[in-house]
Amino acid sequence: MLRVAVPNKGALAEPASEMLGEAGYRRRHDRDLTVLDHANEVEFFFLRPKDIPIYVGNGELDLGITGRDLAIDSGADVEETLALGFGASTFRYAGPAGADWKPADLAGRRVATSFPNLVREDLRKHGVEARVIRLDGAVEISVQLGVADAIADVVETGRSLRQHNLVPFGDPICVSEAVLVQRGGIEASKRQSQLTARLRGVVFAQQYMMLDYDCPRELLERAIAITPGLESPTVAPLADEDWVAVRAMVPRKEVNRIMDELADAGAKAILASDIRSCRL
């Protein structure tokens, strides 16, 4: 059995389980802490994302889904094998609005954070000596309560910072998203590689869409230039010899621009559909 750790709570839990379901693995029932997927010979363990790098780094579990920021902060011996495209955030310093903060201004001050190792390492890189105050959450409140002079925390939309009259400063300490990790320095087993390939298929599928359209034969060259596909687009004859059907994968982010261009070029019946999974 392959033993895989999955976040059981927080921002990463639902999208991680959803992605494993899309990749064909058995879904979690209620709040079960383990799920045995006999068909795929995988056992899933639902753990706090913060603890996951520790289990994987010690070799108790073979693979884990966690946040890049959490993996780095844990100091565990893990390496990232796949970025999963959800749970995106930046990890940043922030201080009271009104001052033009720089990381150097943290010297001799107190910085509150839930990611003390990540912050210590970054302060060291900046050559700044500051006191790191470790808190478990709601870090934004610590400044107004007088526990810290500045913070370092996860920023997604920036709403929490604004609500507490804090402004981010300095370059992001970490640009994070959910990642798949394995123990450092080991070669992936066949089963590990298979799960990774399945997830890669889902990640990739989410970044692309399938476009189908009808195109006058004389405009085909132009249409192919607009939708070159991965290898090259599929072109099939239609009953009307003056027309062909074209099928190509296109980046999801560009799908509307591409559909506009095809329509302007003379394509008709342009359909965009989701791809659930793929192997390239």
Ligand SMILES: Nc1ncnc2c1ncn2[C@@H]1O[C@H](COP(=O)(O)OP(=O)(O)OP(=O)(O)O)[C@@H](O)[C@H]1O
């Ligand atoms: N809006 C967000 N808030 C917190 N973490 C986020 C957010 N967006 C993405 N993440 C990522 O989720 C991971 C943190 O998940 P974790 O479960 O530890 O905290 P949480 O989502 O805040 O849950 P909790 O309610 O337990 O505090 C980190 O990798 C972080 O970068």
Ligand SMILES: O=P(O)(O)OC[C@H]1O[C@H](OP(=O)(O)OP(=O)(O)O)[C@H](O)[C@@H]1O
């Ligand atoms: O930039 P934003 O979109 O506001 O998101 C970031 C905030 O969300 C998270 O807090 P959460 O609500 O999980 O509470 P916590 O601090 O107790 O973990 C995170 O710790 C930040 O505080």
Ligand SMILES: [Mg+2]
């Ligand atoms: Mg939180």
